[in-house]
Amino acid sequence: MAKIIALTNQKGGVGKTTSTVNLGACLAVAEKKTLIIDLDPQGNAGVALGLDKTTYADKNIYHALIGKIPIKEAIVKTELKNLDLCPSDNNLIGAEIELVSEMAREKKLKAALVDVLDDYDYILIDCQPTLGLLTINALNAADSYIVPMAAEFLPMEGLSQLLNTIKLIKASLNPDIYLEGILITMYDARNNLCKQVASEVTSHFEGSVFKTFIPRNVKLSECPSYGKPIILYDIESKGSAAYFSLAKEILLKDNVSNLDSSLISSFPEVTV
Numbered sequence: 001m002a003k004i005i006a007l008t009n010q011k012g013g014v015g016k017t018t019s020t021v022n023l024g025a026c027l028a029v030a031e032k033k034t035l036i037i038d039l040d041p042q043g044n045a046g047v048a049l050g051l052d053k054t055t056y057a058d059k060n061i062y063h064a065l066i067g068k069i070p071i072k073e074a075i076v077k078t079e080l081k082n083l084d085l086c087p088s089d090n091n092l093i094g095a096e097i098e099l100v101s102e103m104a105r106e107k108k109l110k111a112a113l114v115d116v117l118d119d120y121d122y123i124l125i126d127c128q129p130t131l132g133l134l135t136i137n138a139l140n141a142a143d144s145y146i147v148p149m150a151a152e153f154l155p156m157e158g159l160s161q162l163l164n165t166i167k168l169i170k171a172s173l174n175p176d177i178y179l180e181g182i183l184i185t186m187y188d189a190r191n192n193l194c195k196q197v198a199s200e201v202t203s204h205f206e207g208s209v210f211k212t213f214i215p216r217n218v219k220l221s222e223c224p225s226y227g228k229p230i231i232l233y234d235i236e237s238k239g240s241a242a243y244f245s246l247a248k249e250i251l252l253k254d255n256v257s258n259l260d261s262s263l264i265s266s267f268p269e270v271t272v
């Protein structure tokens with residue numbers, strides 16, 4: 001059965017989509033069948049994976065959420081063998097409003113995913129930068145969540161808001177959800193503010209921050225325009241190494257089998 005991980009932070013531009021796409025690609029290389037759910041009407045994950053929006057205008061996550069089609073019909077293959085995507089586009093904005101009057105509106109994604117749980121090892125959900133109904137659906141469906149956080153400004157206030165929302169969801173809807181980890185992104189070791197932010201976050205959330213820091217890396221910002229995850233765009237880049245390292249951290253924590261470990265042990269480990 002798939003493990004479902006939501007990547008969420010209501011702050012915009014912190015690396016949620018970049019991390020979803022590139023972690024997904026690295027898990028796929030580790031021979032884990034992986035599905036990315038784009039739950040953001042911006043539809044950035046599909047673009048970053050080189051898909052043409054016009055091909056899924058009538059069949060995407062929106063149609064699955066409102067119950068028009070089974071989610072399987074909305075899933076498309078990507079360039080990587082083990083990586084599939086359930087894309088979105090801007091009609092997903094309407095879902096928040098259309099679902100308001102529906103029963104169990106915060107459980108639509110969870111219900112839709114039941115059909116594909118046995119087809120994947122990992123399902124990653126790319127959330128939009130708000131804490132609305134779509135994000136609540138993601139947190140309700142997820143086993144765990146990752147909070148990407150740009151090491152650029154002191155982010156504590158936004159983070160405590162997010163953790164409060166999750167506390168509410170835990171209390172009312174999904175008592176078993178747990179924090180997979182806080183992921184420091186856009187880290188620049190030459191920048192003192194970055195170092196300060198990373199060390200404050202690490203000490204404040206001791207034990208909950210991934211050892212892997214994602215560096216600020218120009219290749220990571222270039223690859224979406226080429227429609228490729230970083231490992232297909234520049235496998236030698238620091239961005240590639242970092243996302244391999246993150247995948248390894250997660251796989252090792254999930255106790256992958258010995259057979260898998262020999263492949264995964266070849267993945268680099270990037271810590272600071």
Ligand SMILES: Nc1ncnc2c1ncn2[C@@H]1O[C@H](COP(=O)(O)OP(=O)(O)OP(=O)(O)O)[C@@H](O)[C@H]1O
Nearest residue numbers: 012013014015016017018129186215216217220221
């Ligand atoms: N480690 C990195 N190094 C350099 N650029 C990065 C890095 N991570 C992300 N970016 C760039 O920063 C911008 C924001 O990243 P991304 O889209 O992943 O954030 P997001 O949290 O998904 O944003 P939104 O909240 O709008 O969905 C993008 O242009 C992306 O290419």
Ligand SMILES: [Mg+2]
Nearest residue numbers: 016017040044
């Ligand atoms: Mg995004």
